[in-house]
Amino acid sequence: MPITRQACIAQDSDDPLAHTRDRFALPEGTIYLDGNSLGALPRGVRARMDDVIGREWGRDLIASWNSADWYGAPARVGAKLAPILGAEPDEVTITDSISVNLFKLLVAAARMRPGRREILAEAGNFPSDNHIVESAARMLGLAARFVPAGEIAGAVTRDTAVATLSHVNYRSAAMQDMGAVTGAIHRAGALVVWDLAHSSGAVALDLTGSSADFAVGCGYKYLNGGPGAPSHVFVARRHQAALDQPLTGWFGHADPFRFDDEFARADGMRAALCSTPPMLSLLAFEAALDAFEDVEMRDLAAKGRALCDLFVALHDERLARFGTTLASSRDGSMRGSHVSVRHPEGFGVVQALIRRGIVGDFRKPDAMRFGFAPLYLRCVDVYDAVTAMEKVFEHEAWRDLEPAGAGAVT
Ligand SMILES: Cc1ncc(COP(=O)(O)O)c(C=O)c1O
Structure with a gap:
């Protein structure tokens, strides 16, 4: 039975960490799979930085070494x-x-x-x-x-x-x-x-x-x-x-x-x-x-593992036919919270995905890395990301990209 979007939404509704997603200011229309490189912005940081800059630094100046x-x-x-x-x-x-x-x-x-x-x-x-x-x-x-x-x-x-x-x-x-x-x-x-x-x-x-x-x-x-x-x-x-x-x-x-x-x-x-x-x-x-706050690390680890397992299953179901291979273990107990997938066109695939709002990264020579940060990602994000990836492969969308310049961020 193929995995459905509906099944992913159902799995999300049982997630003990569903509430932590609201703690992040995630850009509309982006599925961010690069938290293993640079994590997303937690909402509370902006207000705290306003206070640090305005009051602690701006007003209290050097006294803040002690008073703050x-x-x-x-x-x-x-x-x-x-x-x-x-x-x-x-x-x-x-x-x-x-x-x-x-x-x-x-x-x-x-x-x-x-x-x-x-x-x-x-x-x-x-x-x-x-x-x-x-x-x-x-x-x-x-x-x-x-x-x-x-x-x-x-x-x-x-x-x-x-x-x-x-x-x-x-x-x-x-x-x-x-x-x-x-x-x-x-x-x-x-x-x-x-x-x-x-x-x-x-x-x-x-x-x-x-x-x-x-x-x-x-x-x-x-x-x-x-x-x-x-x-x-x-x-x-x-x-x-x-x-x-x-x-x-x-x-x-x-x-x-x-x-x-x-x-x-x-x-x-x-x-x-x-x-x-x-x-x-x-x-x-x-x-x-x-x-x-209030996050049990075993819940966090279990969620990261579930997101990675889902990605691996969807990879096998919908991407492997394009010649991708998994560079990460299938055994979640021997894997962190990202999954690497190899493909000769990996660089172009990642760039084409970024243009579609799916942000992962690439490590030479051919590894696409997708990080599944448990605090702000859902199963439905994994499903939608793989759907976009399948389309990129079907249309060989990397062929439409401008050639990468010397300073291209990978
Ligand atoms: C495994 C590992 N070690 C070390 C570093 C380097 O970290 P820093 O720039 O803080 O020295 C990184 C950066 O991504 C890393 O992934």
Whole structure:
């Protein structure tokens, strides 16, 4: 029996997260399947930014570092995010970017394992991660070794100081078993830094239960913090006292306003900070997290999985005949909240879809990525997106497009 639009609408009416869609200002006529790259705008952010700009910055000026507790914002927002990560409030802070935080944590972790000779990392991870791995290893005089994510647990040795990998791969959405992989890394006496870029706010996480050591994650994807929103850092409580990260800026100083010539590391997660936070972005991110209020992470994960499963079923039913192949697992327990589909004309298909109001993205050489953000997408959106895609294939609509310029956004 083919899947019908009516059946999708019926499934939406049983959705325990149906109400969270109204928390977003979604553009009319757009089905947004790129929340894995840049999340949609939560409604509350605009009013909060008006207040931050008009009152906190415009009127109260520098007093807001105290009166509006700007100074405490990295820790306060970290504590607000912590339950979404399955972490304790004092184990998370908000700062810098993923790449910068990865650098800080890799060096800090390697310093906790002196004498070991390598950093082990995921081959095929997001390139920025592995550029950072290479540079950190070079700086520390360590080797950098790369193996596929699924082989990290078997490849770790007593020479590995730290291993790093994505929990959900940015291209395929392949999801690792965080507890099992962390356990294997620990049995070799090494530490792990998880990249949660495609996990935070998209799937259920349990950093505490998985005994994770360190993690970095993204504010601007499924957490909807806005373009360039600051990243988050997790350091397990047991490692905080020994955290010796290399970017020893004044915000990580125990008493920054004493202006001491000598560096004295702050306690707790403040030791992970370096510089003055980007306050507007940080406060926009804080407001964006309100969209997660009263959301059970298991409901969120189940919904993301259901949307992806529906897309996979509709793909098989209506798109595979055009020569598409799935680049993501069919098993929802091993997949994040996006699905990648390969086709030689993938770039043109994505561009033709964007012109029809269906926004996905493309990763070279031939992968179309569709992100299913559980807070604001419905089954009927998935159905309508696949219907549009089927038409694009039927009419080979990519042939009508202008050739892409050198700077085309993919
Ligand atoms: C898996 C992964 N890691 C790292 C990054 C880079 O993040 P940032 O620009 O915050 O350094 C991204 C960006 O999309 C990503 O997807």
